[in-house]
Amino acid sequence: MDPISVALAGGAVAAAAAVAVGHVVRRRRRQGRDARVLDEKMARQAHLPRSLHPVIDADVCIGSLSCLKACPEGDILGMVDGAARLVHGDHCIGHGRCAAECPVNAIKLVMGTAERGVDLPEVDPYFESSRPGVHVVGELGGMGLIKNAITQGRQAARHIAKVLPPASPADAVGTVDVAVVGAGPAGLATAMALLEAGRTVRVLEQGTMGGSMSHYPRRKVVMTERTAIPGYGKIGRSTISKEDLLQDWQKAVSHFDLRVEEGTRVEGLEGRDGAFRVRTSAGDVRARKVVLATGRRGTPRRLGVPGEDLPKVTYGFTEPEQYDGRRVLVVGGGDSALEAAIQIAQRGSAEIVLSYRGADLSRAREANRRKVLDLADAGALQLLLPSEVRSVEPDAVTLDWGGRAVRIANDDVIVSIGGEVPTEFLKKVGVEMRRYHGERLGARSGEEDYEAEEEAAERRRLRRTALLYAILGGTIVAFLVWKGWDYYRLERFARLRSPLHRTLRPAGSWGHGVGIAATAFMLSNFLYPLRKRWRAMKGVWNIKDWMNFHVFVGFMSPLVISFHAAFSSNNVLATSTASALGVVVLTGIVGRFVYGVVPSAGERAEELEMIAGKFERLRAQVDPMIVGHKHRARLLSLLALATAEPPRSSIVGALARLPFTRLHTRIRLLRVRRLFKDPSQYASFRDRVVRLRRLRFQIAFYGGLRRFLRGWRVLHASLAVFLVFAITVHIGVSLYLGYGLLK
Numbered sequence: 001m002d003p004i005s006v007a008l009a010g011g012a013v014a015a016a017a018a019v020a021v022g023h024v025v026r027r028r029r030r031q032g033r034d035a036r037v038l039d040e041k042m043a044r045q046a047h048l049p050r051s052l053h054p055v056i057d058a059d060v061c062i063g064s065l066s067c068l069k070a071c072p073e074g075d076i077l078g079m080v081d082g083a084a085r086l087v088h089g090d091h092c093i094g095h096g097r098c099a100a101e102c103p104v105n106a107i108k109l110v111m112g113t114a115e116r117g118v119d120l121p122e123v124d125p126y127f128e129s130s131r132p133g134v135h136v137v138g139e140l141g142g143m144g145l146i147k148n149a150i151t152q153g154r155q156a157a158r159h160i161a162k163v164l165p166p167a168s169p170a171d172a173v174g175t176v177d178v179a180v181v182g183a184g185p186a187g188l189a190t191a192m193a194l195l196e197a198g199r200t201v202r203v204l205e206q207g208t209m210g211g212s213m214s215h216y217p218r219r220k221v222v223m224t225e226r227t228a229i230p231g232y233g234k235i236g237r238s239t240i241s242k243e244d245l246l247q248d249w250q251k252a253v254s255h256f257d258l259r260v261e262e263g264t265r266v267e268g269l270e271g272r273d274g275a276f277r278v279r280t281s282a283g284d285v286r287a288r289k290v291v292l293a294t295g296r297r298g299t300p301r302r303l304g305v306p307g308e309d310l311p312k313v314t315y316g317f318t319e320p321e322q323y324d325g326r327r328v329l330v331v332g333g334g335d336s337a338l339e340a341a342i343q344i345a346q347r348g349s350a351e352i353v354l355s356y357r358g359a360d361l362s363r364a365r366e367a368n369r370r371k372v373l374d375l376a377d378a379g380a381l382q383l384l385l386p387s388e389v390r391s392v393e394p395d396a397v398t399l400d401w402g403g404r405a406v407r408i409a410n411d412d413v414i415v416s417i418g419g420e421v422p423t424e425f426l427k428k429v430g431v432e433m434r435r436y437h438g439e440r441l442g443a444r445s446g447e448e449d450y451e452a453e454e455e456a457a458e459r460r461r462l463r464r465t466a467l468l469y470a471i472l473g474g475t476i477v478a479f480l481v482w483k484g485w486d487y488y489r490l491e492r493f494a495r496l497r498s499p500l501h502r503t504l505r506p507a508g509s510w511g512h513g514v515g516i517a518a519t520a521f522m523l524s525n526f527l528y529p530l531r532k533r534w535r536a537m538k539g540v541w542n543i544k545d546w547m548n549f550h551v552f553v554g555f556m557s558p559l560v561i562s563f564h565a566a567f568s569s570n571n572v573l574a575t576s577t578a579s580a581l582g583v584v585v586l587t588g589i590v591g592r593f594v595y596g597v598v599p600s601a602g603e604r605a606e607e608l609e610m611i612a613g614k615f616e617r618l619r620a621q622v623d624p625m626i627v628g629h630k631h632r633a634r635l636l637s638l639l640a641l642a643t644a645e646p647p648r649s650s651i652v653g654a655l656a657r658l659p660f661t662r663l664h665t666r667i668r669l670l671r672v673r674r675l676f677k678d679p680s681q682y683a684s685f686r687d688r689v690v691r692l693r694r695l696r697f698q699i700a701f702y703g704g705l706r707r708f709l710r711g712w713r714v715l716h717a718s719l720a721v722f723l724v725f726a727i728t729v730h731i732g733v734s735l736y737l738g739y740g741l742l743k
Helices: 003-043 097-101 146-163 185-196 211-213 242-256 335-347 366-379 423-427 452-488 492-497 509-533 543-564 573-595 605-623 632-643 652-675 679-737
Strands: 053-056 077-080 083-086 109-112 119-123 132-137 176-181 201-205 220-225 227-229 233-235 260-262 264-271 275-280 283-292 327-331 351-354 382-383 388-391 396-403 404-409 413-414 434-435
Touching: 003 077, 003 679, 053 185, 053 434, 083 388, 083 573, 109 275, 109 492, 132 185, 146 185, 146 201, 146 227, 146 652, 176 335, 185 227, 201 283, 227 452, 275 543, 335 351, 351 388, 366 382, 452 543, 509 543, 652 679
Parallel strands: 132 283, 176 201, 176 283, 201 260, 327 351, 327 413, 351 382
Antiparallel strands: 053 109, 077 083, 119 434, 227 233, 264 275, 275 283, 388 396, 396 404
16 A cells, blocks of 8 residues: 555544544533533422423433434433433423434433422323313313423324214204313314314313413513414414414414304313213303313412412513503512513513522523523612512512511512412312323323324334335436446456446546435435534424435445446545445444344333343242252352342443353352252252343343444444545545546
């Protein structure tokens, strides 16, 4: 090999190594930073999410980082111990984009945590409550985010339309298929999906169309991403205000000719599934099914202090102008409280005091928190942390601030401390409550998941896409073979005499064109990592579609490049480039193959849990067999060997030790054979110990696979950089020297 080629190869290897080292260093720094933030939040009990939130299975996560930048709220997730972790749980509001962006389905959305349960109406996988025929969706059922509430309403409506038989002559005159209680996003989405399915609906709303959304502060940003209304289309933008979203909803209501019965308060529910009578302030409504989508605005959480019933105390905020020139106390540390304080303070004519019982404003979004702190620094508002209201008087308010009583002059009190689940109303209509501790909403053991149909449809779509790629790839290869069959099958010296040589050789018009097309095609593979990391590309195509495209390009690139090279290698540079491509593709194939062995979401994740559970059950079975045995100490030492904590090791280490550990176990079993008088008892003991050792190895092997994958990704990415370097040099040399040397 000539010195220039050696220098180029050395430079490429050095560049790839530098990228690998930089990648590892950058990851470790991020992991250290995220771990410190998480530890600090856990020490203050500020890490617990308030509602729907992601749970990441560290045994499945491969640390691709695609989920970290998916959330519209910013970096809610972080990297801890090589896997994604919910770091800013107090800021999570349940978008669910992280779960959609995970290429390996390592994320699921749950309600509540082990430390803090959430009390919600008990519902089945289709959001049907404990009272048959009554469904609960939206904020009332725990889905406060508008997009998620719409999705839940659509799912409930689709199920109702599927299982509800057509109306019969026995049904009372004027009976509708479904009565929807509440005209917020969840209720409207439910009604529209039912109308789209050809069902009859009545929508009952005690306030105005839009529900609690219509009472938000003016110009409040209520959505940060687009979503679909059933039978209508997409609504929303990257950011959309309350007024604009209400206008979109009004257009959708007009599109369906849907009448919202505003000012109609539901007072009771009688009857049974298929024949309900909804008692309202405007008369009875007969319906075969009922959907409750009332939200929680009707039951705001109260202060519980003397004077809170004074007219000056309000539990809602819409217009900041009414507080001009007044002395206002805002109570709360969430986004609603901060946004109210911000809007009033920005007008500059009111005296604002913000009181919150916490030591900081970590519950609110970062943007709102920064605005409040900036306004406090500028003297536009006074921040009392931590403090609690003790009493309200006509012209003053008394607070406990840092352990001492503080009395401040006051004209108005705005309380924004959240809402309570209307338990009395739910109890009155026969809906029971349940406390969720880190569980999927509506998911029950032994019942079909409400997302099963969508997941099955998604799998079918991905299979069709894979088939399309296979057909497309086969067509491309078949065309290239047909184009040059008479040339490619010739020997090297015979090609020089072929009339096709001038066109099909690597530097020929056809061969060169194939090389340009193949290079552009190959470089398109870098769109996949860009899609995962570049926020501007978020939402462009499904992440699993990008993964399929990445795999397709990876498989096809070496094949197409082979036609460019005319299946021959005439120079070191071309050979190095082709070799680099082959190694990159090979590392990608190996990584995907290994990941296929690792337990992932669904059945494969359960497989690992099943192995661990079987391990514990076997250990419990063996221990009673040796109780009272005179040689119990020796048998216990053998059992300890088989049940010891699986070692943390690499795949190579686990495989290398396997034959020796098996032999060691067999020898020790033979040594204790004479300690058993009953051969059948020894056989039972031996079989269980051997199975325990096997399960122990499986657990250790799976752990090694996961660590292998995380390291393998770094190797794959670094080699990809080497490939880009090699291609760049190859193209540069070709342009500089001309094509004659590359025949």
